[in-house]
Amino acid sequence: MRKGQYQFVAGFLLVPVALYLVFVIWPYIQTFGYSLTDWKGQSQTFSFVGLDNYVALFQDDIFLGAIWHNILFLVFIPVITILLALFFAFMVNAGGRSRAGGVSGVAGAGFYKILYFFPQVLSLAILSVLFGAVYRSDSGGMLNGFLVSIGLVDPGAPVEWLNEPNFVLWALIAVIVWHGVGFYLVLFSAAMQSIPRDIYEAALIDGAGRAQSFFKITLPLLWDAVQTAWVYLGIVAMDMFILVSTMTAPGGEFGGGPDHASETMSTYLMRNFLIYGKSGYACAMGVVMLLLTLILSVVTLRATRRERIEF
Template identity: 70%
Template sequence: MHKGKNRFVAGFLIGPLGLYLIFMIWPYVQTFGYSFTNWRGQSSQMEFVGLDNYAELFSDSVFLRALWNNLLLLVALPLVTILLALFFAFMVNVGGRGGEAGIRGVRGSGLYKVIFFLPHVLSVVILAILWRAVYRGDVAGLINGSLIKLGISDPEQPVEWLNSPNLVLWCVAFVLLWWGVGFYLVLFSAAMQSIPREIYEAALLDGARRTQTFFKVTLPLLWDTVQTSWVYLAIMAMDCFALISVMTPGNSFGGGPDHSSEVMATYLMRNFLVFGKSGYACAMGVVILLLTLILSVVTLRASRRERIEY
């Protein structure tokens, strides 16, 4: 009977598994193979070049600049996003004043969740177009226009937000932060709502302050959710192709000015579709894949701790 059941389950799984192998795993295998060739993407003709593409990568100043920009986003984006999302989620769920009803969130918490989550409903391309208008380098830009009205900025010399090598990457990082905080606020809120209110009330009765309650009660009980969120945000920091390619200046796929906002994904696409260096681009894809896997494993290992049951 068990054998029949296993064959029945295998019959349903073999189709989806086969499709996954064909459309997901096989392209990765092909990319790995192409990375050892000088394939130009226009024909099936190619020559085996061994590790030449990988050696060229780490002597390519543009690729190293893109890698550095990815690492900066990797450090700043997950940390700030999670801290803000945790703070807002804590205030929304348990930051209200206590009373006869015990611990409760701030008034209008449901509305705050909707407002914070709204940016995540929009596609990344729409966000890029909207924020490109906000960051316009003339008086018609929302930020420059506001600064000029307040007398902070000179109308003859408005700030070139997206054309400044020192500002453009942080402008992109702010948009990613603004876009992501709402989603993780809702995620952390859902996790907090599963924590019994009696735990918070007992902590307050024992004399714990709100800050102590957050670090001693909320954060340990949400650690699994925080850990998973960190991995997803790290993956987003390693990509962010759509936002940068639409939002930042540059001839093809953004990354300007002077590669100041270049990331590995935009440089990969430029080599693949514009320069015709498809084998070289495949080597970049392999490097991005390996870095993402290593970062995910290291993050999960480094943040692993004993699970707390309640």
């Protein structure tokens, strides 16, 4: 690259890099600085307390419980979403009966793609309203009404989906999976369309069934897309603020009910920052969340790394 080209590239990147440093990196640095103080949020006077906030965090049972809830989300949300998206993507691209024209998807594959993708156009705030009606804790709720109609639930004792500690996390996971499957179906479908049909047809001639075609052909050739999806879904699982704060907060204060059974790090952080006035403590939570998310991303990328298969 010639000298003039270096100057052009440097000049082109100067403003974006400066904006990134000011609006992204600097707030991270500020947050770490505030996490070492007893900052109350409203006042600019605060004292340096060192690592006291971090020590208190790991003695806080609510915060430790919130980490456990995020871990559960981290395990189940990516696994269920990716498995369903892979299955549906395989069916709409290569799950149909083999015809003279070669391997194809099931009948109506284009319609199914639109149908499955539809939840993705809705924001999580809207989904929280919709599923609030689905999970209503009376027979007027969609889910309870269905269970009552088929005789699985007593009309006088409907299930408290969002007020029962044993159900609330699974109810939230179901919403996130329903919302995300369509997007990753489209992502995996786009990747599958780049796989030559000759490979599937050769496998069919050799007597391979659908399950063998999926595990021996589709999954290995889609591994990069699966790896990317896993990282994105892991980040979603580490957040969950919008859904938890809107669906489990009938009395306000950013959700987490009942009795912190659905508490996440993000909801507990916002409660401490905006309601309890423990802003320095909340900043320490933010730093821990950042570190856990970075560790998660690195570990996931390394654990799922495998030799690239070319075709």
